[in-house]
Amino acid sequence: MNEHWLTIAGMAVVTYASRAAFLVTGHGQFPLWLSRLMAYVPVALFAALALPAFVTTKGGVRVGPETIAGAVAALVAWRTGGKTIYVLFAGIGTFIVVRLVASYA
Amino acid sequence: MESATASPATITTTETSISRWREGVQATVPLWPGALLFGIVYAVTGRAAGLSPAQIVVMSLVVHAGASQFAAVNLIAAGAGPVSVIIATAITNLRHVLMGGSVAPHVAHRSRGWRALYAYHLSDESYGLATARFLAGDGTPAYALGTNMGMIVPWVGGAIIGLVVGGVLPNAHRWGVDLVGPLIFLALLVPLLGSRRTVGVAVVSSIFALVGVAVLPGAWYLLLAGIGGSAVGALWEQWGERRGATRQ
Numbered sequence: 480m481n482e483h484w485l486t487i488a489g490m491a492v493v494t495y496a497s498r499a500a501f502l503v504t505g506h507g508q509f510p511l512w513l514s515r516l517m518a519y520v521p522v523a524l525f526a527a528l529a530l531p532a533f534v535t536t537k538g539g540v541r542v543g544p545e546t547i548a549g550a551v552a553a554l555v556a557w558r559t560g561g562k563t564i565y566v567l568f569a570g571i572g573t574f575i576v577v578r579l580v581a582s583y584a
Numbered sequence: 585m586e587s588a589t590a591s592p593a594t595i596t597t598t599e600t601s602i603s604r605w606r607e608g609v610q611a612t613v614p615l616w617p618g619a620l621l622f623g624i625v626y627a628v629t630g631r632a633a634g635l636s637p638a639q640i641v642v643m644s645l646v647v648h649a650g651a652s653q654f655a656a657v658n659l660i661a662a663g664a665g666p667v668s669v670i671i672a673t674a675i676t677n678l679r680h681v682l683m684g685g686s687v688a689p690h691v692a693h694r695s696r697g698w699r700a701l702y703a704y705h706l707s708d709e710s711y712g713l714a715t716a717r718f719l720a721g722d723g724t725p726a727y728a729l730g731t732n733m734g735m736i737v738p739w740v741g742g743a744i745i746g747l748v749v750g751g752v753l754p755n756a757h758r759w760g761v762d763l764v765g766p767l768i769f770l771a772l773l774v775p776l777l778g779s780r781r782t783v784g785v786a787v788v789s790s791i792f793a794l795v796g797v798a799v800l801p802g803a804w805y806l807l808l809a810g811i812g813g814s815a816v817g818a819l820w821e822q823w824g825e826r827r828g829a830t831r832q
Contacts, residue, residue, distance in 0.1 A: 482666050483639050489670035490656060491646040494677045499703040501685035503696060509685070515818035519785050520686035521715045523813025524679070525773035526786040527793035527806050528708055532766035535797055545763060552767050556774035561716075566771035567614055567764065574760040 544581060548574035601726040608730020611713050616738040618764045619650070619709075623742015626654050628750060630743075633661035637747045644743045648705050648736065651803040652676040672802070679807045682814070683711040690718040691725045698725070705732040708806075709765065716772040781820050789813025 509517060533549030534540055552570035559565045623644065630640040635657065647653055652673045659669050683706060691699060702725070710731035717723030777783050792812040796805025 483635050483660070486656070486660070486666040486669050487639060487643045487646065489666060490643070490652065490673040493670055493674035494647050494649050494652065494680070495704065497674070497677045497680040498684050498706045499700065500681045501688045502691070502699045502703040502706075505688070508689070508692070512818065512822075513685070514689075515821055516814045517682075517686045517689075519782075519814035519817030520682045520810060521712075521719065522773065522776050522782050522785045522817070523789035524682065524708075524806065524810045525712060525769045525776070526789040526813065527796075527809035528712065529766045529769035529773055530790045531793050531797045531805070532763060535794065539798060540794065545760075548760070548763065549766075549770065552770055553774065556771045561771045561773075561775040563611075563614065563768055563771045567767050570763060570767040570770075571760045574763055578758070 544574050544577040547577050601724070604724045604726040605730040605733075608710075608714070608727040608732075609734035610730075611727075612709065612731055612734030612737075614764060615709050615735065615768065617761050619735060619738035620742040620745065621761060622650055622654070623739050624746035624749070626650070626657060627743040627746025629654065629661065630657040631747065631750075633657045635660065640747060641740065641743055644740045645736075647673070648707065648739065649673075649677055649680075650707075650739065655802045675807075676803050679708075679803070679810050680706060682807075682810045683708075683715075687711060687715055687718070687728070690715075690723060691728065694725050702729055702732065705736060707732065707735050709768070710735050712769055712772050716775070719776065781817060781824075784820060785813045785817040788816045 508514075529549075533545050534542070536543070548570045551573040552566050555569040556562075556566045626644070627640050630643075631637075635643075643653055643656075655672055655676060656669050659672060664672075684703060687706075691702060694702070710728070713731040714723060714728035717727055773786065777786060789809040789812065792809035793805050796808040800808065
């Protein structure tokens with residue numbers, strides 16, 4: 480028995496508590512202000528989960544192959560109504576091509 | 585024609601649930617390479633930090649939160665004790681409060697036990713896939729549960745592979761493996777941008793995220809952008825209603 484097991488147990492408890500807070504207690508009904516807020520959570524989180532990968536590196540904001548890939552993928556997402564498989568092929572394909580071209584240029 | 589015999593309705597419902605569950609699992613497959621590689625890096629870092637193989641695998645099973653686990657093994661390597669690691673985990677994973685709240689109305693009709701199980705493996709990826717389906721009108725709780733469970737495979741599998749093969753890693757960035765997750769979130773986001781207000785929320789949230797990435801540690805930028813972006817949306821909606829009420 481070492482302290483790492485204690486750490487793991489504590490991490491599991493606090494993580495589950497966050498996930499269960501609204502899911503297990505209550506019945507998915509919130510006061511008006513909160514349900515309004517919750518309605519925008521998907522858009523806010525999807526944007527935050529997507530954007531930084533296309534315009535940042537560890538050093539800060541930068542435009543690179545991933546930026547061009549992101550722009551092409553966004554266009555494909557818009558034209559196809561968000562068909563995941565097309566967006567993936569367009570994004571990864573553009574990234575690999577731009578990287579290759581850039582390395583020979 | 586023999587299907588017309590015993591309680592076809594029940595059979596059909598169960599079969600639909602199982603096929604929806606399987607569909608949910610399948611929807612996560614494109615995310616497996618990225619999660620697998622992240623799992624390998626986590627396990628290798630965890631070994632270097634002094635955790636046993638059992639502790640590394642058990643943490644992936646019971647915590648099941650990539651960013652906070654990776655942060656935790658780095659903190660442990662730097663000499664942090666249980667209390668500071670647990671506090672860092674709690675803050676990193678506070679965004680799951682938002683995700684749980686936003687998906688809750690869609691699964692409210694399921695039993696408390698089902699919801700307790702569903703909450704267990706909720707992740708950024710499974711939340712995204714399931715919520716996009718719910719908002720498009722063809723989501724089901726079975727599909728949502730499938731997306732949760734689908735992500736267990738590469739995350740725990742990656743940890744086990746990392747323990748076996750150690751630090752031998754391909755250069756995944758070269759092939760854009762780490763762009764798969766963001767690309768999927770982009771694909772889920774674009775169909776939601778149907779009004780000026782949702783576009784505004786996405787722009788504000790992106791700005792919060794970029795500022796957050798620059799000044800905050802770990803995954804805290806997601807919490808900042810999640811709360812900031814959705815608060816702007818809610819205030820905008822309220823303001824619009826008030827203006828509409830005065831005009832009448």
